[in-house]
Amino acid sequence: MVTAVLATRLGRLASTPAGRIWAVCLRDVTAAHSVGYTFLLVVGFLEPVLYLLSMGFGVGGMVGEVVLADGARVSYASFVAPAMLAASAMNGPFFEGSIGFFSKMRYRKLFDATISTPVTPFEVAAGELLWSLGQGAMYSLAFCTVMVALGLATLGQVLAVLPAALLIGFAFGGLGLLLATFINSWKDFDYLGAIIFSMFLFSGTFTPVEAYPGPAQIIVWLTPLYHGIELTRGLILDALSLSMLADAAYLVVVGLLGLWLASRRIARTLCR
Amino acid sequence: MPHVVPVGYRHRVPKPASLIEAHRLVKRFGDFVAVDGVDLQVQPGEFFGFLGANGAGKSSTMRMIGCVSPPSEGVLRVFGLDPIKDGPVIRSRLGVCPQQDSLDEELTVLENLVVYARYFGIPRRVARQRAEELLEFVQLSERITSKVEPLSGGMKRRLTIARALINEPEILMLDEPTTGLDPQARHLVWERLFQLKQRGVTQVLTTHYMDEAEQLCDRLVVMDHGKIIAEGSPRRLIEQYSTKEVVELRFGNLPPETVARRINGRISEHCERHEILPDRILLYTADGDAAAEAASREHPAPSSVLVRRSTLEDVFLHLTGRTLVD
Ligand SMILES: Nc1ncnc2c1ncn2[C@@H]1O[C@H](COP(=O)(O)OP(=O)(O)OP(=O)(O)O)[C@@H](O)[C@H]1O
Ligand SMILES: [Mg+2]
Numbered sequence: 272m273v274t275a276v277l278a279t280r281l282g283r284l285a286s287t288p289a290g291r292i293w294a295v296c297l298r299d300v301t302a303a304h305s306v307g308y309t310f311l312l313v314v315g316f317l318e319p320v321l322y323l324l325s326m327g328f329g330v331g332g333m334v335g336e337v338v339l340a341d342g343a344r345v346s347y348a349s350f351v352a353p354a355m356l357a358a359s360a361m362n363g364p365f366f367e368g369s370i371g372f373f374s375k376m377r378y379r380k381l382f383d384a385t386i387s388t389p390v391t392p393f394e395v396a397a398g399e400l401l402w403s404l405g406q407g408a409m410y411s412l413a414f415c416t417v418m419v420a421l422g423l424a425t426l427g428q429v430l431a432v433l434p435a436a437l438l439i440g441f442a443f444g445g446l447g448l449l450l451a452t453f454i455n456s457w458k459d460f461d462y463l464g465a466i467i468f469s470m471f472l473f474s475g476t477f478t479p480v481e482a483y484p485g486p487a488q489i490i491v492w493l494t495p496l497y498h499g500i501e502l503t504r505g506l507i508l509d510a511l512s513l514s515m516l517a518d519a520a521y522l523v524v525v526g527l528l529g530l531w532l533a534s535r536r537i538a539r540t541l542c543r
Numbered sequence: 544m545p546h547v548v549p550v551g552y553r554h555r556v557p558k559p560a561s562l563i564e565a566h567r568l569v570k571r572f573g574d575f576v577a578v579d580g581v582d583l584q585v586q587p588g589e590f591f592g593f594l595g596a597n598g599a600g601k602s603s604t605m606r607m608i609g610c611v612s613p614p615s616e617g618v619l620r621v622f623g624l625d626p627i628k629d630g631p632v633i634r635s636r637l638g639v640c641p642q643q644d645s646l647d648e649e650l651t652v653l654e655n656l657v658v659y660a661r662y663f664g665i666p667r668r669v670a671r672q673r674a675e676e677l678l679e680f681v682q683l684s685e686r687i688t689s690k691v692e693p694l695s696g697g698m699k700r701r702l703t704i705a706r707a708l709i710n711e712p713e714i715l716m717l718d719e720p721t722t723g724l725d726p727q728a729r730h731l732v733w734e735r736l737f738q739l740k741q742r743g744v745t746q747v748l749t750t751h752y753m754d755e756a757e758q759l760c761d762r763l764v765v766m767d768h769g770k771i772i773a774e775g776s777p778r779r780l781i782e783q784y785s786t787k788e789v790v791e792l793r794f795g796n797l798p799p800e801t802v803a804r805r806i807n808g809r810i811s812e813h814c815e816r817h818e819i820l821p822d823r824i825l826l827y828t829a830d831g832d833a834a835a836e837a838a839s840r841e842h843p844a845p846s847s848v849l850v851r852r853s854t855l856e857d858v859f860l861h862l863t864g865r866t867l868v869d
Contacts, residue, residue, distance in 0.1 A: 286635070286664025294661035301658055302649040380645055386611050387639040388662035388710075389631035542611055543572070 291390045295398020296405070298385075312406075315366075316413045319359035323417070326477060327351040337479065341510055352423040353432070353503035354476040356414050360436035360503075361443045361467075361496055363410040367403035368447025369463055373454050375399075382541055392538035400444045400530055407440030408433075424507050432506040435519070439499035442522040445529025446495065452536035470496050495525045562587050562622060562714055562745050563608055569616035570603045570769075577603040579769030580617065585714075585747060590740050592756045592763030593749040594855075596863055599766040601749040602642050605718050608747065609639050622713070635663055638712030642719050642749075644703045648692040652683060652702060655691060656709055663710040670709070677705040680735060697728040704732065708739075715739065717748045721755060733758060753856040767863050777855050784861055785853040786815050788831030792824045792838055792845040799824045806841045813837040820865075827853070 331347030338344055375381040382395050418424040474496040491497050498518035505515050563585035570578035578600040585591045593601040606612035610626040610633050619626055621633045647655050660670030678684045681701035721729045750756050757777045765773040794802050803819050810817050813834045814826035828834040831850035
């Protein structure tokens with residue numbers, strides 16, 4: 272009886288925009304399940320872990336402690352770990368949103384068929400974003416496990432930081448989608464990689480932003496990763512501040528803007 | 544062989560007078576006008592066809608009706624609804640077999656259908672059952688778990704047709720459904736489309752095969768450079784634009800041009816209209832046997848004479864010319 276009611280409820284939900292966004296995402300789940308996807312996942316997860324080990328513990332051994340804005344002192348590994356989490360939360364959704372989406376949209380022309388169904392271009396974009404977000408969540412979860420195992424975070428801190436990681440994924444997933452709509456060939460991804468890598472290096476990842484010269488600080492301040500790191504660092508080092516609300520808002524805006532602009536450009540490409 | 548028919552097709556009442564209605568429909572790509580003021584109506588249950596050379600604007604029109612391409616001008620109503628405002632609702636009641644298969648090559652045959660069904664909000668169990676029935680319907684059951692990528696062109700086409708039926712559409716849009724199929728597969732598709740027609744599914748077809756159009760379509764239009772230049776049932780079009788019969792005359796190695804010059808003037812006495820091609824002369828006439836006999840008495844006499852009924856192909860070539868368009 273209850274299941275029957277639930278089934279009807281779900282059935283009605285299935286033919287709404289939310290249901291269709293979910294359906295687009297489930298397509299990717301189905302495809303991932305049948306492709307040898309685990310390898311990619313493992314590589315994506317290992318990268319920030321290796322950075323954490325080499326920078327946090329390797330370089331950290333020479334650097335010693337870092338003094339935070341509020342005067343607190345933390346080990347270099349503790350300083351770098353939240354940033355690596357942010358980077359790991361960014362990488363999955365960004366590359367899935369850009370490369371993955373590009374290959375589906377332009378190379379395999381997957382969505383040409385999708386838009387012949389009730390699914391709209393916006394729902395395609397949102398479904399793809401949801402899928403990349405799911406990937407980001409897996410990376411983040413794995414990375415958090417490592418942090419707890421290394422004693423760099425407590426379980427409570429991890430629970431608090433996961434939503435922030437999702438927010439980072441949302442912003443970069445949306446950005447990835449948007450950039451993917453501008454890309455014309457596989458070669459263009461080299462530029463994307465370069466942009467992301469420089470952002471990764473200079474968003475207050477390895478040094479406090481205060482260490483950069485003035486104008487550079489402004490550029491850093493504009494990057495979404497900086498705001499993401501502010502969030503993860505604040506939450507994991509228990510250094511909460513009101514400005515973190517602004518950081519979160521910034522990420523939301525970037526994600527929404529990316530999604531919205533991307534879906535408009537997708538509509539123009541698909542609905543010629 | 545038993546014909547397996549997917550269950551559950553239902554007539555939905557009330558229906559608007561025309562399922563598809565277009566007035567002065569225009570599609571532009573930049574400065575280029577692909578569809579140039581098309582008027583048409585498709586009635587419930589009708590099998591409607593588009594004929595036209597490459598680039599005539601058939602697919603562009605189909606895509607506008609399928610609500611995946613906004614019209615540049617004119618009025619378009621599908622199920623009485625506006626494709627711009629009600630795209631998702633219209634598309635939920637359409638089945639589309641596009642010119643390019645656009646199957647999901649990462650998925651299996653079955654997954655292709657089940658995933659596509661989800662876009663329509665069809666519950667999982669129903670989707671699976673329908674998918675299995677449809678695969679039986681297009682004789683792909685043996686390949687249910689294989690990946691799509693290694694399938695033959697004909698199998699992919701049949702899968703695309705099955706996919707178009709997953710939501711039990713009221714209108715089935717078929718853009719060149721049999722292009723590239725071998726004769727067996729083509730006949731299978733024709734049978735299936737005919738069965739769907741008997742069940743009251745409205746169908747809109749484009750094709751380059753005149754025999755296909757003649758067999759399947761109740762009514763068709765011929766498009767040329769984005770315009771509709773003729774409209775009617777296959778039989779009416781033949782009556783209107785061709786003669787009852789055609790005589791094909793061949794003259795061995797003698798070029799038809801030369802023959803025509805020698806019997807100049809008298810050709811037109813034997814027929815209503817004639818056409819001189821590089822390899823033969825065609826006589827369009829109501830009485831093929833009489834024309835053939837008269838032609839045989841000429842000098843030079845034809846080396847071979849064939850009398851046949853006029854077909855849609857004669858109409859098509861008459862209307863759109865023999866020169867390549869694209
Ligand atoms: N997206 C597009 N951008 C620019 N031109 C286009 C686009 N789509 C179609 N065209 C042009 O519009 C014209 C009509 O194309 P369409 O695909 O409708 O023809 P068709 O009748 O389906 O031809 P075919 O029999 O070859 O499939 C062609 O000249 C084509 O080049
Ligand atoms: Mg076409």
